[in-house]
Amino acid sequence: xxxxxxxxxxxxxxxxxxxxxxxxxxxxxxxxxxxxxxxxxxxxxxxxxxxxxxxxxxxxxxxxxxxxxxxxxxxxxxxxxxxxxxxxxxxxxxxxxxxxxxxxxxxxxxxxxxxxxxxxxxxxxxxxxxxxxxxxxxxxxxxxxxxxxxxxxxxxxxxxxxxxxxxxxxxxxxxxxxxxxxxxxxxxxxxxxxxxxxxxxxxxxxxxxxxxxxxxxxxxxxxxxxxxxxxxxxxxxxxxxxxxxxxxxxxxxxxxxxxxxxxxxxxxxxxxxxxxxxxxxxxxxxxxxxxxxxxxxxxxxxxxxxxxxxxxxxxxxxxxxxxxxxxxxxxxxxxxxxxxxxxxxxxxxxxxxxxxxxxxxxxxxxxxxxxxxxxxxxxxxxxxxxxxxxxxxxxxxxxxxxxxxxxxxxxxxxxxxxxxxxxxxxxxxxxxxxxxxxxxxxxxxxxxxxxxxxxxxxxxxxxxxxxxxxxxxxxxxxxxxxxxxxxxxxxxxxxxxxxxxxxxxxxxxxxxxxxxxxxxxxxxxxxxxxxxxxxxxxx
Amino acid sequence: xxxxxxxxxxxxxxxxxxxxxxxxxxxxxxxxxxxxxxxxxxxxxxxxxxxxxxxxxxxxxxxxxxxxxxxxxxxxxxxxxxxxxxxxxxxxxxxxxxxxxxxxxxxxxxxxxxxxxxxxxxxxxxxxxxxxxxxxxxxxxxxxxxxxxxxxxxxxxxxxxxxxxxxxxxxxxxxxxxxxxxxxxxxxxxxxxxxxxxxxxxxx
Numbered sequence: 015x016x017x018x019x020x021x022x023x024x025x026x027x028x029x030x031x032x033x034x035x036x037x038x039x040x041x042x043x044x045x046x047x048x049x050x051x052x053x054x055x056x057x058x059x060x061x062x063x064x065x066x067x068x069x070x071x072x073x074x075x076x077x078x079x080x081x082x083x084x085x086x087x088x089x090x091x092x093x094x095x096x097x098x099x100x101x102x103x104x105x106x107x108x109x110x111x112x113x114x115x116x117x118x119x120x121x122x123x124x125x126x127x128x129x130x131x132x133x134x135x136x137x138x139x140x141x142x143x144x145x146x147x148x149x150x151x152x153x154x155x156x157x158x159x160x161x162x163x164x165x166x167x168x169x170x171x172x173x174x175x176x177x178x179x180x181x182x183x184x185x186x187x188x189x190x191x192x193x194x195x196x197x198x199x200x201x202x203x204x205x206x207x208x209x210x211x212x213x214x215x216x217x218x219x220x221x222x223x224x225x226x227x228x229x230x231x232x233x234x235x236x237x238x239x240x241x242x243x244x245x246x247x248x249x250x251x252x253x254x255x256x257x258x259x260x261x262x263x264x265x266x267x268x269x270x271x272x273x274x275x276x277x278x279x280x281x282x283x284x285x286x287x288x289x290x291x292x293x294x295x296x297x298x299x300x301x302x303x304x305x306x307x308x309x310x311x312x313x314x315x316x317x318x319x320x321x322x323x324x325x326x327x328x329x330x331x332x333x334x335x336x337x338x339x340x341x342x343x344x345x346x347x348x349x350x351x352x353x354x355x356x357x358x359x360x361x362x363x364x365x366x367x368x369x370x371x372x373x374x375x376x377x378x379x380x381x382x383x384x385x386x387x388x389x390x391x392x393x394x395x396x397x398x399x400x401x402x403x404x405x406x407x408x409x410x411x412x413x414x415x416x417x418x419x420x421x422x423x424x425x426x427x428x429x430x431x432x433x434x435x436x437x438x439x440x441x442x443x444x445x446x447x448x449x450x451x452x453x454x455x456x457x458x459x460x461x462x463x464x465x466x467x468x469x470x471x472x473x474x475x476x477x478x479x480x481x482x483x484x485x486x487x488x489x490x491x492x493x494x495x496x497x498x499x500x501x502x503x504x505x506x507x508x509x510x511x512x513x514x515x516x517x518x519x520x521x522x523x524x525x526x527x528x529x530x531x532x533x534x535x536x537x538x539x540x541x542x543x544x545x546x547x548x549x550x551x552x553x
Numbered sequence: 554x555x556x557x558x559x560x561x562x563x564x565x566x567x568x569x570x571x572x573x574x575x576x577x578x579x580x581x582x583x584x585x586x587x588x589x590x591x592x593x594x595x596x597x598x599x600x601x602x603x604x605x606x607x608x609x610x611x612x613x614x615x616x617x618x619x620x621x622x623x624x625x626x627x628x629x630x631x632x633x634x635x636x637x638x639x640x641x642x643x644x645x646x647x648x649x650x651x652x653x654x655x656x657x658x659x660x661x662x663x664x665x666x667x668x669x670x671x672x673x674x675x676x677x678x679x680x681x682x683x684x685x686x687x688x689x690x691x692x693x694x695x696x697x698x699x700x701x702x703x704x705x706x707x708x709x710x711x712x713x714x715x716x717x718x719x720x721x722x723x724x725x726x727x728x729x730x731x732x733x734x735x736x737x738x739x740x741x742x743x744x745x746x747x748x749x750x751x752x753x754x755x756x757x
Contacts, residue, residue, distance in 0.1 A: 123568050190575045198568045228579045232586035236696070243675035245692040246685075247590055253685025258593060262586060 020528035022429065040125035043527060046111030047427070048132050053099055053107060054496070056139055060094035061489065063087050068451075068485040071478045074470055081468040086152025086169070088466055090145070093157045093174055097181045098139045100412050101270055104277035105223075106135070106188060108419050109216045111427060113192060115520045115527065116210045118201025118536050123194040131187040138180035145173035156466060158267070161248040161259045165240045172238055179234045182227045185273070189223030192216050201519075203538035207301070210518045210542045211294065214301050215280025218308040222269045222276075226312070230266030233259065257322050264315035272311040274408060275375075276304060278415030279346055282368040285422050286350050288516040289365040290357025293543040296349045303342035310339040320391045329388055336386035343379055347372060362514065363437040367418035370445050374410025378403055381456065398477075399459025405452045417444070417495065424499065425513045429526040430506030436498040443491025450484025518542055566730045573734040577741050580704075584745055587697050591752060594689045601686025606757040608673075609694070610664060614754040617660050618746065624653035625743040628712070628736045638726035640719060647716050650739070654709045661702055665695075697749055704742045711735040 021027075023043045030038045036048065067087050070077045079087075110128065114121050122128050146152045149170030155163055159178075164171050196217050200209070237259070239245045246252030248259045287294045294300065316324060316332030324332075350372060359365070381403040384390050394400065425431055454477035455463075463474045470478065512521040523531060595602050631646035668691075672679035675695055680688050715732050718724040724732050 124572060127572075186579050190572055190579070193575055194568055194572045197571060198565075224575055224579055225582060228582035229586050232583050235700075236586075236590070239675070239692075239696060243692075243695075245675050245696065246688055247594075247692060252681075253594075253598065253689050255593070258590065262589070 020530060020533065022524065022526040023529045024429070024526050026529040038129070040121070040129050041529065042110050042114050042121050042125065042128060043427075045128050045132055046107055046109075049102065049106040049110060049135070052132075052136055052139065053103065056094055056098045056143075058492075058496075059143065060091050060099065061492065063091040063094075065485055065489055067091065068482040070468070071470070072482040073479070074472055074475060076469075082151075082154065084468045085154035085466075086146065089153050089156050089174070090142070093142050093145075093153075093178065094139075095408075096157050096270075097178050098135075098142060100274045100408055101181070101185055102135060102188070103274065103412060104281060104416055104419065105192070105216055105219055105273070106132075107416075108212070108281060108423065109188075109192060109277060112423065112520055113195060113213055113216055114199065115523070115531050116213050116518055117196065117199060118204055118519055118532065118538065119195065119199035120530050120532065120535075121199075122191050123198055124191050127187055128191055131184045131191070134180055134184035134187070138177045138184060141173060141180065142177035145170050145177060148173055158263065159234070159237060160263075161237065161240065161256045162250075164237055165248065172241060175234045175238050179231055182231050182234075185223050186227045186231075189220035189227075192220040193224065196220075201535050201538055205538075207298070208538055208541050211283040211297070211300050211304075212277075212280040215276045215283070215304050218304040219273050219276045219280075222273050222308050222311065226266045226269040226273075229262060230270075233262040233266070236262075257319070257324075260319050260322055261315070264318045265312075268315040268318065269308075269311050271407070272307055274412045276307060278371070278412040279304070279343075281415045281419040281422070282350065282371050283346075284516075284518065285364050285368040285418055286353040287543045287545075288422075288514050289360045289362060289368075290354045291360070291515065291545045292353060292357035293545065294349065295352035295355075296345075297541065297543070299345055300349050303345045306342040307339060310335060310342070314339055314386075317386050317391070320388060321395045333386055333388050333391075337383065340379060340383060340386075343375075347376065360514075362421075363432075363434060363441060364418050364422035364514070366438065366441050367414050367421060370441070371411060371414045371418060374406055374414060374448070378406030378410055381406065394459060396465055397459040398455040398463040398465055401465045402452045402455030402459060405455075410448060410452075414444075414448075417441075420499070422514070423520075424502065425509035426520055426525045426527070428503055428506075429509050429524075430502045431509045431513065432498050432502035432506055436494065436501075440491050440495040440498060443487055443494060445491075447484050447486070447488030447491050451481050451488055452484070454478070454481045454484075515545075517545055566733070569730045569734060570737075573737050577737060580741055580745075584697075584700070587693065587700070588748070588752075591693050591697070594686070594693070598684075598686025598689065601684045602690050603757050605683075605687040605690035605694075606753065606755075609754050610667075611754045613660055613664050614750055617657050618750050620653045620657045620660070621743045621746050624650045624657075625740055627653065628739045632729065632732055632736045635719070635724070635726060635729045635732055640725075643719055643732075644716060647712055647719070651709055651712050651716070654705055654712070657705060658702065658709075661698065665698075694753055697753065701742070701745055701749060704745070708735070708739050708742050711738060 023041055026035075026041075028035060028039070036044055039045065066079070067084065070079050070084055110122070149172075151169045153167065153169045153171045153174045155167055155169075155171055155174075159171070159175065164175075196209075196213060236245070236247055240248055244252075247254045248256050250256065283294060283300060314332055314335045316328055317336045320329055320333075350368075381399070385394060385400060385403060421432070421437060458474045458477035459465075461474070463470055463477070509525045511524050513525075514521070519536060520527070522536070627646045628650045631643045631650065634640075634642035634646060668674065673691055674680070675692055680691055683691075712735055715724060715735050718731060
């Protein structure tokens with residue numbers, strides 16, 4: 015299907031040349047790379063802030079910074095990591111780049127809106143970082159902006175709130191774009207149940223983005239109004255209710271967890287069949303579980319608030335639904351493992367990361383159930399146990415899936431092969447470093463170490479010490495991985511069109527893809543993921 | 554590369570409308586957050602909400618409701634006229650719509666400044682001495698009508714752009730997606746007001 019006369023999207027010269035050819039491009043692939051580069055930069059900024067926090071915690075008492083600086087660091091680390099990196103993350107990078115290709119389209123439905131979303135995104139991201147330096151000192155509320163403190167704090171909270179609001183708007187527009195793209199732009203013959211599973215995951219994600227994000231938008235506006243106009247919604251002294259804020263905040267921010275994890279699940283779902291050379295096990299079950307996660311995920315927000323004051327029945331209800339929402343996630347795990355069963359497994363870096371994704375995601379998931387049951391929640395609430403749990407989900411799940419996706423699609427995106435050996439070594443550093451960094455938090459958390467704490471009792475010293483060592487190993491692994499990619503971009507071997515023998519549409523066009531993706535829009539005649547056996551393809 | 558114009562190709566109208574409808578849903582959810590807060594405080598402070606609502610001028614509110622309802626009709630008329638190819642009528646009806654929106658804003662301005670004269674504005678000492686429920690009612694009143702007024706302004710800008718485009722001929726009887734979407738947006742602005750009006754002015 016490839017055509018030698020079309021230049022690749024990297025070399026294409028349109029109306030604008032050079033840098034403007036990127037900054038003003040409405041090509042979904044170039045926008046995907048704009049997101050990638052910005053996310054990599056912000057990720058290393060936030061990871062560096064995290065490392066500083068770990069260095070501070072290597073021993074009790076003051077190590078390198080003042081308590082107020084520490085408060086600023088964990089706040090901005092959270093804001094950047096959550097709102098700038100993991101919420102847009104996989105959907106903005108791989109979704110933009112591969113969604114149109116996977117469904118056989120030339121671009122998303124609204125290319126200009128897509129570019130506009132990136133500009134909103136970068137505005138919000140820069141504003142978020144600037145909140146560290148502007149006004150009256152770094153915000154110190156934590157990324158959750160809980161009232162009444164976020165209203166009383168003298169630091170520049172408004173900057174951070176505005177940043178989060180703008181980033182939310184960008185996220186809504188991306189979601190909207192993807193929904194319409196999937197509805198309207200599928201290639202002829204690509205019925206809903208012939209779509210690959212990454213687009214399905216993006217579809218479920220996009221609906222959450224569209225339906226949940228406005229709630230946090232209005233909530234952040236209300237906090238701004240509290241601060242500027244003294245409007246009283248969340249202030250008990252004026253008749254308001256601080257718990258109301260927590261409800262409104264988590265009505266969005268719990269579904270936001272699924273905005274992060276669903277695309278991650280989608281990426282590994284693409285990887286397992288390719289590296290097992292076997293059709294995905296239970297296509298329908300994966301589709302339905304994606305949609306079920308998106309749906310049930312709306313109704314579990316209360317499990318963040320078990321100790322905030324809710325009726326017994328409300329707590330019972332939220333706890334029950336939290337257990338229910340674990341079921342579709344578990345179904346997916348069974349699907350991935352069954353996909354590998356009996357396949358011809360090729361343990362290349364993408365699969366290595368995908369398997370570690372399952373491992374880490376399961377630890378994160380099971381400890382999520384510890385937090386989701388009422389009795390154990392009271393014991394572990396707001397401890398380092400929570401920190402460990404959500405880093406296992408967000409970094410171990412979403413982060414490792416991102417690395418899996420990078421290793422899987424790098425040859426397609428840049429047309430170059432990276433060094434497998436270096437990639438494997440970097441994986442080793444990342445995997446060991448990650449577990450050493452976060453696993454001790456489970457233990458000291460159960461023993462009573464509170465989260466967001468600048469200082470700690472001597473009995474937690476071993477855990478914190480190990481954790482900081484892990485942080486250094488992890489950073490080393492991340493830098494090695496980055497180096498491997500940069501080196502591949504400069505001096506890597508030219509990648510063939512289909513280095514992993516994948517069967518989805520992106521592997522049927524040249525690497526890197528031509529500007530218009532396809533010379534002729536392909537005609538789809540079967541379900542995806544059929545390897546070799548032609549007689550099965552007419553289902 | 555002019556043989557591959559797809560990246561700059563204009564969007565077909567079904568696709569454009571689907572995008573707009575989804576956007577309107579997000580707007581409903583944005584206001585939905587405020588409606589939720591309203592419902593909770595209404596339940597908690599019923600008598601005070603009752604008392605505070607009586608302070609609002611239901612007459613001005615009714616006039617404004619009429620303005621918006623009529624403007625919804627005229628914008629729908631403008632779209633129909635465009636589909637039939639009647640540019641003059643389209644321009645006339647669009648102008649009437651924008652004028653009605655302007656009148657709504659003028660009314661709103663007087664209504665707000667009247668409240669300000671009595672010292673009823675967020676954070677004012679008068680408000681702080683009121684019972685909690687009334688204070689929250691006025692907080693909601695300013696927040697909800699303020700956010701709605703912002704949407705009216707955005708709608709006016711959108712409709713004005715349409716006037717320019719219709720004059721320039723880039724919105725015409727074959728390509729009227731922009732006008733159709735702007736009209737949809739305007740109906741949303743109207744729809745939200747139809748809920749705000751009884752909640753704030755009528756239920757006393």
